[in-house]
Amino acid sequence: MSKFRVVHYINQYFGQIGGEEKANIPPSCKEGPVGPGMAFKAVLGNEAEIVATIICGDSWFAENLDEAKAKVVEMIAQYKPDLVITGPAFNAGRYGTACGAVAEAVSQELEIPVVSGMYPENPGAEMYRRFALIVETGDNAAAMRKAVPAMGKLALKVLKGEQLGTPKEEGYIPRGIRENYFAPDRGSKRAVDMLVAKLKGEEFHTEYPMPQFDRVDPNPAVADISKAKIGLVTSGGIVPKGNPDHIESSSASKFGKYDLDGIVNLTAETHQTAHGGYDPVYANQDADRVLPVDVMRDLEKEGKIGSLHRYYYATVGNGTSVANAKRYAAEIAQELKNDGVDAVILTST
Amino acid sequence: MDLENQARIKELAEKHGPENLVVILGGAEAEASGLAAETVSNGDPTYAGPLSGVQLGLPAYHIFEDAIKSLVDPQVYDDQISMMEMVLDVDEIIKEVSTYREQYRKF
Numbered sequence: 001m002s003k004f005r006v007v008h009y010i011n012q013y014f015g016q017i018g019g020e021e022k023a024n025i026p027p028s029c030k031e032g033p034v035g036p037g038m039a040f041k042a043v044l045g046n047e048a049e050i051v052a053t054i055i056c057g058d059s060w061f062a063e064n065l066d067e068a069k070a071k072v073v074e075m076i077a078q079y080k081p082d083l084v085i086t087g088p089a090f091n092a093g094r095y096g097t098a099c100g101a102v103a104e105a106v107s108q109e110l111e112i113p114v115v116s117g118m119y120p121e122n123p124g125a126e127m128y129r130r131f132a133l134i135v136e137t138g139d140n141a142a143a144m145r146k147a148v149p150a151m152g153k154l155a156l157k158v159l160k161g162e163q164l165g166t167p168k169e170e171g172y173i174p175r176g177i178r179e180n181y182f183a184p185d186r187g188s189k190r191a192v193d194m195l196v197a198k199l200k201g202e203e204f205h206t207e208y209p210m211p212q213f214d215r216v217d218p219n220p221a222v223a224d225i226s227k228a229k230i231g232l233v234t235s236g237g238i239v240p241k242g243n244p245d246h247i248e249s250s251s252a253s254k255f256g257k258y259d260l261d262g263i264v265n266l267t268a269e270t271h272q273t274a275h276g277g278y279d280p281v282y283a284n285q286d287a288d289r290v291l292p293v294d295v296m297r298d299l300e301k302e303g304k305i306g307s308l309h310r311y312y313y314a315t316v317g318n319g320t321s322v323a324n325a326k327r328y329a330a331e332i333a334q335e336l337k338n339d340g341v342d343a344v345i346l347t348s349t
Numbered sequence: 350m351d352l353e354n355q356a357r358i359k360e361l362a363e364k365h366g367p368e369n370l371v372v373i374l375g376g377a378e379a380e381a382s383g384l385a386a387e388t389v390s391n392g393d394p395t396y397a398g399p400l401s402g403v404q405l406g407l408p409a410y411h412i413f414e415d416a417i418k419s420l421v422d423p424q425v426y427d428d429q430i431s432m433m434e435m436v437l438d439v440d441e442i443i444k445e446v447s448t449y450r451e452q453y454r455k456f
Contacts, residue, residue, distance in 0.1 A: 014397050019352065036396040141395035142384050 004048035004159040007081040008037045009072065009102045011095045015055030023059035023094075027068065029075045030055065036144060040085065043152030048159055052079045058094040061101070068098070069105040076102075077110055083159055086132065088117025088147040089124060091139035100128025107131045115155045117147045118173070125173050133158065134173040168205075213322065228342035231309040233332055235317030235325075236283065236290035236349045237275030238266070247316055249276030255315035255328045257335070260308065264297045277318040278349050290347055309341050317348055350388045355398035358389055362405050368456045372409040373417055374446060377437055382411055383445035390453035406455025411446045413439050 012022045014035040033041050033050040040050060054075050061068040076084060084106045086099035096118045103114040114132035118125040119139040128134075133154055137147040150171050157164060167174040183190065190207070197204035222228050239247060245256040263270070271287035273280045288294045296308045313332045317325070336344060362370055372389045376382035384394065386409035393400040410417045412430060421430075 014395075016352075016397065016399065016401070035401055038402045039396050141397060142380060144395045 003046065004082045005051045005080060006040075006044065006048050006155065006159075007076045007079050007084050008033065008040065008050045008053045009076075009084065009086040009099065010035055010037070010053060010055055011061075011089075011092075011098065012055060012057040013095075015053070017055060017057075023057040024063075025055075025057035026060050026064075027054055027056035027071050027075060029053070036088070036148060039144065039148040040152050043149050044156065047156055048083070050085075051081065052076075056098065058092070058098060061098040062094050065101065069101055072102050073105045073109055076106060076112075081112060083155055084112055084114045085151065085155060086114060086116040088135070088137050088144065088151060089119075089122060090117075090137055090141060090143060090147075091119035091122050093123050096122035096124025097127065098124070100124035100131065100134075103132035103134075104128050113158050115151050115158065117151045120173060129173050130175050133164075133170070133175070135171055136173055211322070222343045225305055225343070226303060227306040229307050229309055229340060230296065230305050231336050231339075231341040231344045232260075232291055232293070232296065232312040232347070233336075233344050234291050234312070234314050234347045235320070236314070236347055237273040237316040237318075238271055238283070238287045238291040238312075238314050239274050241270055241272050243272070243274045247274045247314070249274055249316060250319040252316040252318075252320045253324070255313055255332065257311050257313050259310065260293060260312055261310050263293060265294045266291065273349075274314075275316045275318055275349055283349070290349060292345075292347070296345075306342070309336070309339065311339075350385045350393070350398065350400075352398045355388065355393060355400040358405070358407070359399050359403065362407065367405045367407055370407050370456075372407050374409055374411045376411070376442070377433065379438060379441040379445040382442050383449050385409060386446045386449040387453065390449060390455075404453070404455075406453060408450050408454040408456060409446060410450070411442055413437075414443055414446070 012025055013019055016035050017025060030053045031051070032053070034053040034055065037050045037053050044050070054072055056068060056072060084102070086102050087095065089096035089099045099116050099118070103116055106112050106114050108131070115135065116132045117135040117137045120136055121139075125134050135147060135151045135154060137143045154170060154172065164170055185193070194204045194206070237247065237249070239245070239256055240258055245254065247254060247256055266287035268285055273283040273287065273290060275283070283290050291312060291314070293308070293312075296305070299305045300308050315328055358372065372385075374382050374385050376385060387394055388398070388400050389405055389407040389409050392403050396402070412418065413434060418426060
């Protein structure tokens with residue numbers, strides 16, 4: 001039987017071209033294994049071989065993302081591999097991101113499986129874990145000794161079409177894929193067993209790990225609020241009556257920007273909430289309860305604040321993913337900054 | 350071990366013959382010192398440098414080890430090294446370096 005064909009993607013450092021001073025080299029291609037590929041050769045044995053190695057500078061990749069992906073994929077495709085290995089990148093951020101981006105492009109465009117290796121906190125792992133089996137490694141290159149056998153073993157399993165176990169069993173970072181299976185015990189019993197184990201101080205594994213959210217440090221206080229231009233932004237779904245932009249009541253796919261010029265009070269005739277998942281009666285009766293335009297106008301009149309920004313922004317927080325919320329926030333914040341808004345009041349349901 | 354130093358050691362081994370070389374390390378930390386000892390004997394375990402897959406088999410000692418320390422003028426050692434000896438984990442460093450040295454040395 002002929003050997004499985006593998007192409008290996010590495011950066012300029014592991015490609016033995018050089019360190020940071022060579023990080024701006026464009027992708028190049030060498031036949032056979034280079035650098036860590038030599039270690040993979042020992043693990044892959046007679047069953048698979050690295051037919052080519054693609055080397056690209058980390059900075060070049062990051063600065064020319066689309067071009068880099070296209071070029072690397074083109075090079076990889078020439079060799080008709082059965083599998084692609086990227087990295088391992090350990091905790092190197094740009095390298096990890098490049099390894100992940102290559103994995104995304106290869107798995108999407110060439111439909112070839114990818115095995116990679118990263119430290120779990122490498123940003124590339126979080127961004128691209130859906131597109132590769134990313135073996136969990138230590139945070140620096142000294143972890144190569146352990147990373148290569150683990151990645152090689154997983155690669156062979158994939159190549160031979162063997163059934164993969166759970167991420168925990170196989171040692172890769174979860175891709176976020178759910179698979180149904182029959183558990184011997186019902187949920188309530190499993191939950192109580194877990195609780196008992198926890199109380200006894202024994203090891204237990206949650207069936208529903210919580211996502212990890214980043215924390216945002218508050219900005220410094222506004223120097224003089226009586227001169228500040230204040231914006232209103234809400235995830236409470238307050239929209240003009242009739243919801244003109246059709247913002248969804250759950251898992252919103254957009255946000256709206258609405259004019260407050262001349263409006264001193266939101267009423268049941270002018271505004272409503274688009275938000276699902278809670279009793280909307282009181283928000284619909286008087287939308288100021290969620291988006292306090294009336295109070296802001298009072299403060300503006302009393303000189304307590306400089307002014308209320310002419311536009312407010314609204315989306316629905318119900319079931320909206322963190323990634324989308326982040327994206328809306330970035331766009332909204334940019335517009336507010338461009339409009340010279342000094343501070344924002346965020347309200348929710 | 351950085352790429353330039355790997356290249357230098359490779360060059361020295363080619364010039365003088367590996368049987369005529371001993372590497373003396375001054376690393377401040379056990380893992381890094383062990384990594385260097387492994388690199389000059391069994392090859393670069395990170396597969397990044399010129400010594401990837403190159404087994405020079407050179408014995409590496411840390412300057413703290415008695416075998417080397419006893420060869421140094423006590424006054425010089427006192428001036429240059431003894432301060433660091435007080436603050437670093439000497440036992441752990443020596444253990445790590447000697448483990449790799451004894452496992453992979455050819456000379």
